[in-house]
Amino acid sequence: MQWSRRTALRAGLGLGAGALLGACGSGRAADPDGTVHLTYWSWLKDLQLVCDVWNAQRPDVQVEAVWIQPGPDGGYQKMFSSLATGGGPDLAQVELRQTPAFLLVDGLVDTRRYGADAVLDRYEQAILGQVTFNDAVYALPQDWGPTAWFYRTDLLEEIGAEPPQTWPEWAELAREFRATDRYLDIFNPSDGSYFAALAMQAGATWFAIDDDTWLVSIDDDATLETADFFDRAVREDLVSTSLAPFSPGWFAAANEGRLGACMSASWADALIEGAAGTAGLWQVAPMPRWDGGYGSAQLGGSTTAVFSTSPHPAEATEFAIWMTTAPEAIDAQIEHSGIGWSPVPDHIGTPREQPSEFFGGQRYNEEVFVPAAEQQHPDWTWAPTTQQVFNELSDGFVRAVSGGSSLVEACRRTQTAAVEMLTDKGLNARAA
Numbered sequence: 001m002q003w004s005r006r007t008a009l010r011a012g013l014g015l016g017a018g019a020l021l022g023a024c025g026s027g028r029a030a031d032p033d034g035t036v037h038l039t040y041w042s043w044l045k046d047l048q049l050v051c052d053v054w055n056a057q058r059p060d061v062q063v064e065a066v067w068i069q070p071g072p073d074g075g076y077q078k079m080f081s082s083l084a085t086g087g088g089p090d091l092a093q094v095e096l097r098q099t100p101a102f103l104l105v106d107g108l109v110d111t112r113r114y115g116a117d118a119v120l121d122r123y124e125q126a127i128l129g130q131v132t133f134n135d136a137v138y139a140l141p142q143d144w145g146p147t148a149w150f151y152r153t154d155l156l157e158e159i160g161a162e163p164p165q166t167w168p169e170w171a172e173l174a175r176e177f178r179a180t181d182r183y184l185d186i187f188n189p190s191d192g193s194y195f196a197a198l199a200m201q202a203g204a205t206w207f208a209i210d211d212d213t214w215l216v217s218i219d220d221d222a223t224l225e226t227a228d229f230f231d232r233a234v235r236e237d238l239v240s241t242s243l244a245p246f247s248p249g250w251f252a253a254a255n256e257g258r259l260g261a262c263m264s265a266s267w268a269d270a271l272i273e274g275a276a277g278t279a280g281l282w283q284v285a286p287m288p289r290w291d292g293g294y295g296s297a298q299l300g301g302s303t304t305a306v307f308s309t310s311p312h313p314a315e316a317t318e319f320a321i322w323m324t325t326a327p328e329a330i331d332a333q334i335e336h337s338g339i340g341w342s343p344v345p346d347h348i349g350t351p352r353e354q355p356s357e358f359f360g361g362q363r364y365n366e367e368v369f370v371p372a373a374e375q376q377h378p379d380w381t382w383a384p385t386t387q388q389v390f391n392e393l394s395d396g397f398v399r400a401v402s403g404g405s406s407l408v409e410a411c412r413r414t415q416t417a418a419v420e421m422l423t424d425k426g427l428n429a430r431a432a
Helices: 005-011 017-024 047-057 075-084 096-103 125-131 153-158 167-179 192-202 221-235 248-255 268-272 313-325 327-337 364-374 386-401 407-424
Strands: 036-042 061-067 091-095 140-152 207-210 213-216 261-265 282-285 298-306 428-431
Touching: 036 047, 036 075, 036 313, 047 061, 047 313, 047 327, 061 313, 075 096, 091 096, 091 313, 096 125, 096 298, 096 386, 125 140, 125 298, 140 153, 140 268, 140 313, 140 364, 167 221, 192 221, 192 261, 192 298, 192 386, 213 407, 221 386, 221 407, 261 268, 261 298, 282 364, 298 313, 313 327, 386 407, 407 428
Parallel strands: 036 061, 036 091, 213 428
Antiparallel strands: 091 298, 140 261, 140 282, 140 298, 207 213
């Protein structure tokens, strides 16, 4: 993705405090014992056990993991506050979609300045592109979530059905499920990221950059066609709109066989295993396809980012590279922290190369998610206002499913609001 020099100046990329601090901090700290000490803020559980694998290998660079609230729940506020005061950690877990927001405050280091070039070709390129601006790589992908379709084999077999290959086939199957007083799946109006994944798979491009201007197209054809499809599904009562994914109500419906499937990301497997009494009854299939678009989409994902206030950017980048590419690091994160899909295609994680007893002995990671990871939108871009956009979209969707509007209208309203969100931050923006 290209971000022009003028935009870089306006958004604080490359010529602000981060560049200066990075230049000053390229050497190791002169600690009395000669050891560099790094801190890493993250909401992953037991991340210190992963850092300890590195620490055992590198006594000269020791990393301490500090748990914080997940980003949207308070972690980001703490990060932005620390950057404003020139303090904070050396590294932090930052969601892919939040990376541009940190660039607006010149909060991240270009990892290419400290050796990341040597490994960039190992990452899933569609995901790497989401943190690349003006040829600079401002964070290294740590995990992400290619999407697929989890389903109850027994419930589909009961009505003689197979996993749908297209979304129209999905709608027909949903009608068959309603005839048995069940829902095939849910449509969650309260989380815009799920709809973003559906539109992304259909080929939508919500944001792009043209010279120094953000182009916004949340009302493009792919998005509105996706919204219209689910408008019709909601009106026909083909989906439950009252259940949030993996909420107590969702698990109750899944446990009792009142819900037949779940469109979600690779990381959902561990959550679905919490559906009591359903071991061996689930399997995973590729996403239904739109007419055009891509075979899968992205739902969630995080990076390991080096903060511009770190006095040790070289050592922090070296750790970030290890954390996101080394097989022992990926395996340790799967084992201890339950990370999502590996960011490097050449190692999905040793635990994920085995068949799953819960999923009926299926080797779904290799059979479904490896191909799904290769079938991604190559040009998807996040804006620095992504969370605000999701909030606006969700508010409109909640009104729509209550009968006060439509999903299509919510997308059109969000389009107008999204342009204003960017201009309110002093950025050039217009409708595409």
